Amino acid sequence: MxxxxxxxxxxxxxxxxxxxxxxxxxxxxxxxxxxxxxxxxxxxxxxxxxxxxxxxxxxxxxxxxxxxxxxxxxxxxxxxxxxxxxxxVETIEDNYYLLKNLGLLFNKEEKAQQFNLKTYEVLSQTKINYPIKVAYLIWKNPYMTIGSDTFIHRILSEIGFKNIFENKTRYPVIETEDLAEADIIMLSSEPFPFKEKHIEELREFYPNKKIMIVDGEAFSWYGTHIAKCDNYFKELISEANFV
Structure with a gap:
């Protein structure tokens, strides 16, 4: 085929x-x-x-x-x-059926099930100690974040983070002032390629907040990708737990 x-x-x-x-x-x-x-x-x-x-x-x-x-x-x-x-794909359940259907479509059911089981294992065994409030930014000029009906939000929630924009939907535009409630500001590596200089720009507004670059693929690439992110999530959580 x-x-x-x-x-x-x-x-x-x-x-x-x-x-x-x-x-x-x-x-x-x-x-x-x-x-x-x-x-x-x-x-x-x-x-x-x-x-x-x-x-x-x-x-x-x-x-x-x-x-x-x-x-x-x-x-x-x-x-x-x-x-x-x-x-x-907006939820973990959607992701499960995506892989299941790809497995059926291409006669790879067993492999698809292995990745589904691994995905649930990664998300269930990787949790922060207590809910940490985060703002997850995907774009600059203007700043854009993620609402509760996105796959990124679901992954954040699964590993224990609390999205401060969970009352919004899709990818709302926000102002710098709207980030005040966050314990951690996460700058995604994609779709906008946030760099260290962007951390410094935000630090002028929030000198005492933890601001970090995160791997956008680990949060937004559905399919098999999450199953391969266990070490990354553990390292991220280890760093976040010191907030």
Whole structure:
């Protein structure tokens, strides 16, 4: 079966489940894991600017898309010529069924179940000592954070953090003053590439707060990625517990 994936975390999951470059024949430029495998797969644009002609030339049997990461009109255009599976992952349960369905679709049920069990193990065994209030920033100019109906929020909650913007939805714009309640300000490595200089900018407003860069993939890449983040979460929690 020839597959085109329009979603970075799903591309990673396909290879983790045991598919090969002979099966995954198209990917976005943001599909970077696993590096040694994806380098051999044709790039068909970005998640938001798909090159439909390139995809047509590949003649895939199936295209995997995502409600949030891809543009509706582009996905609908592909549906005219190809079988397109559109995913939507907001919760841990959604993630479970994503892997289960990929396993069924590509005859990798056992491997999918192994990753699902490992994901639940990672999230159940990695907890902070007490609820720590956090603000998780995904963008700058303007600052944007995450509401309670996002996958990032669910991962934060699962490992014991309390999102101070849990009363909001999706990705609201906020002001620097809105961060006052947070014990920790987390600056995600993606989609905006926060760096040390951005920590210093916020430290001018909040000199006594803990402000840290966090691995955006560990919180936002659904599929198989969370199952591989146990050491990262343990290190993060160990650091957070000193707040």
């Amino acid at each position: 020839k597959i085109v994936s329009l979603v970075p975390s799903i591309t990673e999951a396909l290879f983790d489940l045991g598919l090969t470059e002979n099966e995954v024949i198209g990917r976005t430029k943001f599909c970077i894991h696993p590096e040694e495998k994806v380098k051999n797969v044709a790039v068909i644009g970005g998640t938001k600017n798909i090159n439909i002609e390139k995809i047509k030339a590949l003649q895939p049997d199936i295209i995997l898309a995502n409600k949030e990461e891809n543009i509706k009109e582009q996905v609908e255009a592909l549906m005219e010529d190809f079988k397109v599976v559109v995913t939507n």
